[in-house]
Amino acid sequence: MSIGGLDLNLLKVFEAVYEDRNLLRAGQRLNLSQSAVSHALSRLRDGVGDTLFLRTGKGLVPTARAIELAPILKKALDGIKEALETTSFSPAASGRRFVIAANDHVTLVVVAPLLSTLRRAAPGVDLVVRPSTRLDLAEQIDLGRIDLAIGAFAQIPSRFGASTLMVQDEAVLMRQDHPAARRRLTLRDFAAYPLVTVSVGGVEEGAVDGFILERGLARQSEVFDRRALQEALARVGLEPRLHVAVPHALAIPALLLGGDMMSIVPSTLARALAGQGGLLARPLPYRSGATTTRMIWHQRNDRDPAHAWLRGLVADACPDVG
Template identity: 65%
Template sequence: MGIGRIDLNLLKVFEAVYEDRNLLLVGKRLNLTPSAVSHALRRLRELVGDELFMRTGKGMVPTGRANAMAPGLRDSLRQIEALLGAEAFSADTSTRRFVIAANDHVTEVIVVPLSRALQQVAPHVDLVVRPSTRLDLAEQIDLGRIDLAIGIFAQVPPRLDAQTLFSQGEAALMRKGHPAARRKLTLNDLARYPLVTLSVGGQEEGAVEGFIVERGLARQSEMFDRQALEAALAAVAQAPRTRLTVPHALAIPALLRDTSMLSIVPASLAVALAKNGDLVRRALPYQPRTSTLQAIWHSRHAHDAGHAWLREMVAKAASVTAKALA
């Protein structure tokens, strides 16, 4: 295929259809009519000699050829934009859409203050939050469907860049009026009262020591230091009892209400959930590990001014939470 036959606008359409899987959304994103999007896809199919996308009840599903093309094409577009100086970004006028992967804990402590900030400085920028708990997180980043993932990672492969947001310990939560709420928490309390724990993946999903590894990326699945808890209680000949394990952090307040259960959660989540006064936060009577919250992204975004701006905004939002932990 000669380069002279390729219209770069067609490649932008391919990228948008691959990410959105919906022609109406693509039209809105690129300011094109549905017929113009369909025409562009037809031209692409003629150039490539493949259907590229199949229309189904769930949207436009990419063919194997489209999946093979997507990563390299996206990298090439970013390089061309950088070479032509197209990386200029103005937050107050941009209509760009960013996709962030985060669990509900991170959404509460990072995305909420980020959203408030964007209302002030970038009123036309849109955010889409995808679950970071999905097993194909690394693949989604590789394929360009996720711009930024925020979480706790024990291992980040070289093809991904990372930025530390803040480090934190853990804390205990209980309902207001709990028998242990008016004093320091003890190891006997942790043995006596059953626990609500937070986990977004277990051994059946490949988790090892609280982390799931995929494509070189190790993401946290168990949201507390189980080994430190068990070791602390073993020293006093006790053992914890986990009554309930849930994948959703924001369900914890309702689960603790009117019960004697305790929950051990990341410190930033404990601060956020105790704000409304229904829950009491207490320091743990042992030393859990310190975990580091990071933002990660594909290195292809290194010279993307808009992406760099997003990373800066995320870091500023994280600093708000970090100050609350100090």
């Protein structure tokens, strides 16, 4: 295919199909029907002289030629987009809407202070928070329906950008008049007192070591280090009493205030909930793995001035984990 006869829209279709491996999802991203995407691919195949994608039971699989073309065409499209986009962004005058995916922990400790900054610096900017626990999180980012996702991710696909926001330890929450509140916690306490944990998916949803893998993105399904707890207690011949599992961290205070249960949560969440009254935050009597919270976004937004501005605000809104 000569450059003179090249329709740039065909390259956008190729990029979408290459990333989604599905004609329907690619069409949704481009606001095209499935038949229009199929027709565009057919024209591109004729021009390139290669089938580009093979149909399989698991979707479309790129050929060797498509794999060779993908990074070259992406770089070219990114260059064209950068050249044509405006290079300025005025937060104070903007009326944009951003969509962030976050769980209730992140909403409490990061998004709340972020909103305070937005009210001062960009009163016309709107923010929508979607649950990061949805199974199609990676797909929603691919389709452009989520601008930024914040959470703990064990694996991040190469098509996403990422930046670390916080690295924090875990802490224990209990009511202020808990029987163990006036002394140092021991391992035996975690066998004696039932635990409330936060879990948004177990092995039945495909979770492995506390993470669920979907479309190349491994997102956290449990907000505590289960293995570290079990191994620590096993060394002294005990087992933890994992009594209640809830999908939302903000349900923990109501559960703890009504009895002698305890909960293991990230330290920033422990401090935030204890600060609301009635609860105490205490250090663990064993070593657990640190939780790394990152923000991720699609690389097509790397150079977008508005998205870059938002990422900077999110980083500044993160609490001190010291």
